[in-house]
Amino acid sequence: MKQILEAQRTAFMAALPEPLSVRKDRLRRAAAMIADHADRFCDALSEDFGHRSRDQSMLTDIGGSIAPITHAMKHVDRWARTERRKVQFPLGLLGAKAAVEYQPKGVVGVIAPWNFPVNLVMSPLAGIFAAGNRAMVKTSEFTPATSAVFEEVAARYFSPDELAFVTGGPEVGKAFAGLPFDHLIFTGATGIAKHILHAAADHLVPVTLELGGKSPVIVGTGADIARTTERVALGKMLNAGQICLAPDYMLVPAEQEGAVVEGLKTAATAMYPTLLSNPDYTAIINDRHHQRLTDWIEDARAKGATIETVNPAGEDFAASNSRKMPLHIVRDVTDDMTLMQEEIFGPVLPIRRYTGGVDAAIETVNARDRPLAVYYFGQDAGEQRRVLDRTISGGATINDVIFHVSMEDLPFGGVGPSGMGAYHGVDGFKTFSHAKAVYRQPKIDVAKLAGLKPPYGAATRRAVAGQMKR
Known part of the structure; x- marks a missing residue:
């Protein structure tokens, strides 16, 4: 797992900045991977459950996986635009500019549950790929047939340095959660989520938790x-x-x-x-x-x-x-x-x-x-x-x-014991992106005009009075 992570991070850094055309291509391949193998996924889901409604699987795990990917492809150009922000008076008049640029975080870890083992892999991947990231997915040990299909077909659509699947029981899951990802999303039980947070804390990995509770x-x-x-x-x-x-x-x-x-x-x-x-x-x-x-x-x-x-x-x-x-x-x-x-x-x-x-x-x-x-x-x-x-x-x-x-277009997530963070649509894009603040200073010596440069004097006092004005 460490080797896969390192390979993905190396490829990610080498490819920066990740063009929107590449992101859309990954999204197209993700949708094709599910659509092309819908019957195999439905068979695997039924095998894992002992019986699972085929029509339900088509609705929740096949159609329900392709829809968020299609939505991301349609809207990612708008989501990824640089956002202009205001600068304080009079810096704007002097030529200063401020903006927020959305950058991919890097490699995102996905720990998927067993109840919707296709949808709850692919729905996060819609935001992960739209934001320009790579992904490693830990599938549930309770759905081995579905996991096996993922492992087989993913290699036909993605390089391992773009998308990789990992299988195994609790020990593998524990090791996966402890990897130094750039972001980690876990969907599952509240009790397990506490262990996920502890594991992620060692590397200060940002975490999104999608849990449950008594609704x-x-x-x-x-x-x-x-x-x-x-x-x-x-x-x-x-x-x-x-x-x-x-x-x-x-x-x-x-x-x-x-x-x-x-x-x-x-x-x-x-x-x-x-x-x-x-x-x-x-x-x-x-x-x-x-x-x-x-x-x-x-x-x-x-x-x-x-x-x-x-x-x-x-x-x-x-x-x-x-x-x-x-x-x-x-x-x-x-x-x-x-x-x-x-x-x-x-x-x-x-x-x-x-x-x-x-x-x-x-x-x-x-x-x-x-x-x-x-x-x-x-x-x-x-x-x-x-x-x-x-x-x-x-x-x-x-x-x-x-x-x-x-x-x-609505964020999906919990609060407190039912989760932290959210994804879906633009909110998923932002969850898996880093909002980088960018300030451009004009040529004029702003520090001197604002009294920020020693020796301090009247200009400094005027700047402080301006800051304190209510």
Whole structure:
């Protein structure tokens, strides 16, 4: 890994300044790499998951990878322009100029997760390549088939000094995180992110962390319950809930709880009338995560929760070798239950009642770590504004879930325990660029005119008085 990094950095330094034509060519090759091998990636994804919806993979990992790359190709000329900045009076009159120039940082390390193992490699690469960088990618050990496809096909489109893939388990990941990159982006669990930060600190590597957390849904005044529950069920069951932005729990007015539960059941049944043989429904990634979810459900049941399993066809999941898991709606939840303490990352949806207006729901959200997203459903403009103003989250979607991440011109990122930094679109370009301040001094002796040059005197005192003027 050190040799790859050194080769990339040497090539990067030799190529400076990196022309926009080269950046666009890398972006074109990146898009072609995914499009040309879409079927192989979809097969690999299904192999890694035990079953993964092919249509979903095309939507989230193939189309969802090419779209940000195309967006970057279209807009990188504008993103990369030098920005003129103002200079203080009277320096501008004397010919001084100030600007910000965006330079590539060098070699960016990407540590990718298993839940969207194509998209969450290629989406960061859109900003990394647009900014003019090289990249090394550490893929997840939980998706070995997908990683193998990347390793094979990348060599056909990129030189190793442009883009290289690294595979391996936790020890490889630990060593990768400790490399002296020029920037490191990690997508994954909050607990692991703490180790990533420690490893990066030894070389003072700038880090972007894309984490998760318990993203709440607040059902507010005037919410259309049928529409709300359909959209929540869609977001919760996509990829079987294995999404960092999946709605993690719902806060529902007490008098609407029954209607919400019935709406979720109706919506889930309409989308997935069967599950075990349904090609549209994805399995849990591995036995460990399936057991984890099962244990959390049983923990909630033992502590007094009511579990409603949405199994429209009455299928026998216990007798199946499949890791598919139906939607479990969990009522009467309390804070001592594990599923109310940890990010769920699966098709398990706790429902919490609230009374006393939306402020009670806001208070519940604010009592927890700051989430990656907050979702609000309702038509009351004042209530919408109050939720946005009084909660702090990485992002928010109003009257739907997850959709803000698909907007290429919006930054995607968390805050505090749900992450730091952001990417996507122009924000990704800036994350992976160095904003260099450039000041051009005129020929005139500005230091003497401003009283900056000893011996100090009246001019110096006039300059200080000007600085202190309010």
